[in-house]
Amino acid sequence: MSVRKITQLELENFALGIEGVEDADAKTLLSVADVRAKELLFVKMLKDGGKISGNEEIPSWADVYQQLLNANIRPRVAAYIAWATMPKKYRYPETQDKLAVEFLGLTSDRAIATWRKKYPEIDMMISQLQAEAMLEFRPGAFHALGTVAADPSYRANPDRRLFFEMTKDYTPRQKIEGDGNSTVGHKLLGQLKKLSTAQLLETLGSDALEIMKELEEELDPPAAEAASPQIGEHDLGGQDEDDDGNE
Numbered sequence: 001m002s003v004r005k006i007t008q009l010e011l012e013n014f015a016l017g018i019e020g021v022e023d024a025d026a027k028t029l030l031s032v033a034d035v036r037a038k039e040l041l042f043v044k045m046l047k048d049g050g051k052i053s054g055n056e057e058i059p060s061w062a063d064v065y066q067q068l069l070n071a072n073i074r075p076r077v078a079a080y081i082a083w084a085t086m087p088k089k090y091r092y093p094e095t096q097d098k099l100a101v102e103f104l105g106l107t108s109d110r111a112i113a114t115w116r117k118k119y120p121e122i123d124m125m126i127s128q129l130q131a132e133a134m135l136e137f138r139p140g141a142f143h144a145l146g147t148v149a150a151d152p153s154y155r156a157n158p159d160r161r162l163f164f165e166m167t168k169d170y171t172p173r174q175k176i177e178g179d180g181n182s183t184v185g186h187k188l189l190g191q192l193k194k195l196s197t198a199q200l201l202e203t204l205g206s207d208a209l210e211i212m213k214e215l216e217e218e219l220d221p222p223a224a225e226a227a228s229p230q231i232g233e234h235d236l237g238g239q240d241e242d243d244d245g246n247e
Contacts, residue, residue, distance in 0.1 A: 003131045003132065003134050004132070005132060005135060006128055006129065006132055008070075008071060011068065011070075011071035011073065012071045014071070014073065014121065015071050015072045015073040015074075017121055018073070018074070018115075018119045018122065021115050021118070021119060022111070022115075029075050029076060029079065030079070030103050030104075032062050032065050032066045035062040035065060035079070035103070036060060036062040038092065039060055039061070039062060039092055042092040043090075046058075052089075059086060059087070059090060061083050061085060061086045061091075062082070064081070064082035064085055064129060067082075076104045076105075076106070076111075077122065079099075080096075080099065080112055080115070080122075081122060081125055081126055081129070083099050083103075085126055085129040085133065096109045097109045100112055145162065145163060149162070154202065154205070157202070157203075157204070157205040160202075164203075170203070171188055189212075189215050192204075192212060192215070
């Protein structure tokens with residue numbers, strides 16, 4: 001499943017697809033404001049009891065509930081979906097049965113089981129919304145990757161390689177082979193050969209010699225057999241090289 005933002009149109013189409021769901025309207029359903037107020041009391045109880053830290057950010061299913069209501073999804077189904085997207089640790093009320101009785105005005109959670117059985121797309125929507133929540137962490141993850149990749153230490157080589165792959169400044173050998181584009185491969189190899197030993201080690205890591213050798217063998221086998229390696233074995237003996245990159 002790809003992680004992406006669910007559009008308003010998709011939510012509205014989902015609402016049309018389940019508009020036949022049986023929904024009890026006899027009892028009052030808690031509003032978004034009611035849900036948010038109860039959640040705040042629940043979070044306070046968790047913090048006061050030491051079950052979560054004071055600065056821990058708690059997601060709210062009231063926000064998702066409002067989003068689903070705006071797409072004209074049946075209120076009780078919307079409330080159930082929003083509640084089910086929450087991590088169990090922060091889920092209030094704690095059980096599906098309590099949700100049905102205390103929040104949805106039902107006599108039990110049997111109706112919820114019926115909804116899910118007749119409309120499997122409900123569970124699919126829950127999964128999509130759970131995955132969508134990951135996007136909140138994307139800015140921080142990108143920032144962390146860039147911060148670590150910028151560290152000149154050799155320990156940051158894996159992050160640096162991933163960073164360069166994402167910015168298309170570096171193409172892995174496997175990708176070159178898969179593309180079958182020898183022109184791109186030779187261009188990359190030529191750029192790598194212009195780097196000093198220290199720069200190669202910093203960019204490709206301690207296995208720089210092996211990577212260069214494999215690239216040459218794959219792209220230009222006759223030349224690779226005749227040419228000597230650009231990096232000598234003694235260059236890989238340790239990480240403490242001349243700061244100026246001299247060989």
